[in-house]
Amino acid sequence: MITLLLVDDEPMLLQSMVDNDWASIGIGAVRQAASGQEAAEVLKAHPVDIVVTDIRMPGMSGLELSKHIRAHYPHIKCILLSGYGEFSYAREAIEHGIVSYLLKPIQDEHLLAEVGRTSARIGEERKQAGSTNRAVQVLRSHLPKLRARLLAELLQGELHQLSGLQERLDEYELSFVQDAECALVMLRLEQMFRSDYAQDEVLFAYAVRNIACELLERGYMVWPGDIKRGYVCLLLQSRVHAAARTGGAEARLLPADDSPPAPVDAILLNQVLRELQQQVAALLNGRISALVQPCVNFPGELPARYRELVNEMRKIPRSEQSFVLVSGQFLPLVQPLHAMYTPPSLQQLLEGGRWQDARTKVDEILTEMASRNAETEESMRELYHTLRNALAYIAHLKGKTLPELVGWQSEVPESSPVFRRSELMRQWCADVLAGVEKAGTSEAPDPRRELLAKIHRFIESNISGDVSLQSIADHVDLHPVYLSSLYKQEAQENISDYIMRYRMEKAAMLLKSTNTRIYELAGMLGFVNPPYFSKLFKAYYKATPQEYRDRFYER
Template sequence: MFQLLIVDDESAVVDSLADTLPWQQIGIGSVFKAYSGFEALEILHTNTIDILITDIRMPGMSGLELLEKTRRSWKKMKCILLSGHAEFDYARQAIRHDTYEYLLKPISDEDILDKVSKLVELLKVERDELQSYQLVAQAFEESLPKLRGELLNDLLQGLKLSPRRLQEKMELLKVSMLLDESIALMLVRMEGKLSELDLYSLSLMDFAIGNMAEEIFEDYFRLWPCKDIHGFLVFLVMVKAEKREELAEKEAVDQQLQQLASQLQLSVNHYLKGTVSVLISKWGQFPGDVDKLYQDSLYSLRRRIGSQSGLFIYVSDELEQQPVHSLQRLYEPPLLVHLLESASWESAEDKLVNIFHELHRKWADSSEHLIEVFFAIYASFSSFAHKNGRELAAMIGPALSDVAGLTACRSIQSLESWAFQAFRLMRDSMENETRNDREHTVGKIKQYIQKHLTKDVSLQAVADFMYMHPVHISRIYKLETGENLSDYILRLKMEMAAAMLANRSVKNYEIALKLGYQNPNYFNKVFKKYYSLTPQEYRLKLEEGN
């Protein structure tokens, strides 16, 4: 169902069209009414309008002026112009503003329903085209390689997903993987002139090497590629289902994998005129061993390749790896600092809980690990404070922000107490600041409205004054005060109107115009709805009271 807005300074015309025609039957779910161009803009800023019907000649803002303003922000809205004058200039301007119809008054109910019905059908076609599955699917397909690479990179960095969640993601990204499937990793490090390429040329080289690897490995293995945070190309390698019988023996798999990886290295050198080092990890299972294989591969690369270039390393099962005593929860995505920056306070607190759970379980007696956690958390807190234009000491107090003596690291209990105490103080500080900012914003909004009540206090005018979007203005005001901004403006206007009615020398229509109501009849209607009395009845009641 679509939404319709009818605008005319003649309230009888608006009310008749809005209230008497069977709009639901032609697909119109809601009909909004406005008695001036300014009221129409307020409605447009807070509601999604699909079809606009407006008169041309209106005081204050003509229909053509309204059309010109709406074309800037509501390009998809369809417009019908009504006019009591068959003037060529009006028709010409209507065409310039891409008006759907230009209709001359008087127009029958059947004609207006017919025109709007045709517009509804047109909108349905446009909506269906916009939501076309083929268009969305095409865009998604084009993004699949990047999205697959991002998922693999997260798994390399230690991201833990439930089996069901991981399976859903892989199905969505069309990754053919089985849980507990045997996998190995192949790391390719570009060296020499390849590592010095500009970003565009490097992207082309990544693409070329990726294609080359797919062609070389396609007969025996499936590859899932990504580029890691160090700039290495990482390929998750799996034996193709139809080749598992042929490569049943582990030695056969290893031999074939090494041969193809060596061929890739030589092909890069021969065809792309570049040098790469290639490292193949041990075998493990997906997804549980992904991050461990990756960390072991990085360790082997640092230890056995280092700054040398053009090397080929195969990490055999027989080679005993030095255990990597690293903190997993601290560095797995999402990082603590990123959770703080996105104001995900609950997730950030969960992150701290997981960090200390691992610390209690594995490294409670390791002073180095305690210090590592302290400085990592301290750096996250400090970075967050500075990005918000604050000193950390101002947020958590000088006692907790002072690192002298590293008191917090003397035991895991003291470190945990420091971390959660500092975290909660920082969260409270930010939430108080947000509330204060909101209060200050609402205060400025009220001051502006009170000062300009007899001028333009439309939502757009307030938004322009605050340098904010109209929708944001409405939401922040409602969030802070519990009432709609339009209700607040109406209350002030009605209170001012009531005060002005006490002055016998001021006419009712003068009060209406002073408060921005171009149509006195509409002002009378609004006043009666608010006070249950017309302005004249209210004035008489005041006189009787005196």
């Protein structure tokens, strides 16, 4: 069966080509793409035999697409669509593997005839090469990707039927023995590999993976996985036969049938990984860290052990230093970012149109991360999701989606280095806050919302002192009775209710995050009588301040 891919950035022309009677010339499946980049993604996901592409498209041109196809999919036949003024480009493209070209405007019968001739040519080539040999060649050309995909399925626990695993291991020429011990190694690029682009990070990661495979293959069977989030995952199994290690005879290499592979020696593996770090530093001028699960039953324990490695890596900050650790040696406690949850929240600031205060809060959060050495992937994601959820709430209040409010910059890919570098996270926060401020300031000014923001700032700044209705009214130059009525109309609560809620939420955060004595904490929140503060706190949280604090310290 022949599969055809049609590529054109003109929707009407593309649909017109798709609507042809391709089955009449033996085309079994027709796929389409509106750009060169989209075509490249289709080629990654689906087998294709013939590509018909326009030469002039935005982004990746048809000429660039043909070069890409020749480099990565040499078996695919390309037909070029060219305007009269583009004949020189068409002639150049033929040098890059184009089998033919058609001049625009294209008549359907000419297109069908040319694709039919190309299909017949493919049929002849297949007969000459033999379907079996061709299948083997295709398999070998895709072997690294197929192996990485199989390992990803095992690590993610997506391979539910293990009965056919041995057949796939044999097909992919993997000599790993089931129900035997393996080691799972996760490598991470540290801060010296600095780039603002995820693609550059991936290239560095592939280089690290190649060096690691070359070095580790001296003593282990190595099964490399895909590059994800700046991590390189490797599965190792000893080449040494277990009986040879326990006996006095010379070590025998796998395959052997009478005993399983020997367990991976954690000390020797540590030495090899240290050597790997030295080679990466010398060849790539960068640092890598390694986290190891030395005893993993293959394949049954892979998903659980892999998740443990990912979870531990997310707790360890990236730095200029590097490490080699066995899983479980480093168990940092994940602590909440107090600046993020101390009132007022990001959502409250954004809802009140307090753009500069929101930027200040983000700076405080990132500063806390740095001061506590907590610039981990876990903390970066915590900040990202907190701010994004607050922005989504504001967008939905306006009847919009988040991209409609602040642009597509609000959507950060899972593999983005934004989650791994604080300066990129800071820039992302600044960009989306600028976007929501621009959207907010483009609307007519709301004096009442500005008044509420002014009131809230005064309360937050003076919470330990006088925040009576009279003092607030003096600050905003309004009569206390009018101010009270106006505030309740706008905020749907009394000023006194807001002050009490702010005090209680701030008290709860201080109890969880500091060792401040309760009577001192009461004074910080404007309570002259500590027992009265405790009474109000218990009514609010159904626990005394000390009981509330003990709940968190018991963890």
